[in-house]
Amino acid sequence: MGNVVIKTLKYSIGASSYDTVGSKAMQVKKALRDYFPSKDYMRRLGVCVFEAEANMAIHTTSGGELSIVIYTNRVKVVAVDSGPGIRDIDKALTPGFTTAPEMALQLGFGGGVGLNNIKRFADCFWLESTKCGTTLIFEVWNDDIT
Numbered sequence: 001m002g003n004v005v006i007k008t009l010k011y012s013i014g015a016s017s018y019d020t021v022g023s024k025a026m027q028v029k030k031a032l033r034d035y036f037p038s039k040d041y042m043r044r045l046g047v048c049v050f051e052a053e054a055n056m057a058i059h060t061t062s063g064g065e066l067s068i069v070i071y072t073n074r075v076k077v078v079a080v081d082s083g084p085g086i087r088d089i090d091k092a093l094t095p096g097f098t099t100a101p102e103m104a105l106q107l108g109f110g111g112g113v114g115l116n117n118i119k120r121f122a123d124c125f126w127l128e129s130t131k132c133g134t135t136l137i138f139e140v141w142n143d144d145i146t
């Protein structure tokens with residue numbers, strides 16, 4: 001039952017779209033509220049989607065695509081972009097490490113904790129990157145629903 005896909009939502013994230021960062025995460029939360037009434041679950045999922053969205057808005061040269069696959073008991077998030085890629089994934093996963101540009105720092109981004117937050121809240125976390133782009137896949141499970 002848990003493996004049944006209910007719906008897939010897709011969003012485009014623009015590069016350097018500082019003024020709208022978080023808007024897609026907000027839309028996702030609204031769309032998913034009816035499927036997952038648990039506030040704690042929606043909080044965990046919301047943080048993860050926000051961080052994935054922010055990274056594509058801030059760190060990519062041409063934006064990316066965010067897919068949200070809704071299952072009965074979990075959500076799979078796939079974030080794909082076309083570069084420039086992460087040169088050193090271990091470094092990128094080190095809390096505090098950031099290459100955020102000045103503009104992002106001024107807006108309060110660049111704490112170097114986004115990927116770590118996703119890793120902490122998600123049940124599965126997969127990150128791969130080359131100069132052709134970055135693919136981030138994670139799932140957040142709602143254990144209340146089997």
Ligand SMILES: Nc1ncnc2c1ncn2[C@@H]1O[C@H](COP(=O)(O)OP(=O)(O)OP(=O)(O)O)[C@@H](O)[C@H]1O
Nearest residue numbers: 055059085092098099100109110111112113114115
């Ligand atoms: N999609 C991406 N494309 C290229 N580089 C990325 C991407 N996502 C993350 N990075 C790199 O990994 C680093 C760490 O990302 P992370 O989300 O943990 O922190 P941050 O975005 O720098 O700051 P914060 O998320 O706290 O605002 C980034 O500074 C950037 O160098």
Ligand SMILES: [Mg+2]
Nearest residue numbers: 054055114115
């Ligand atoms: Mg980030």
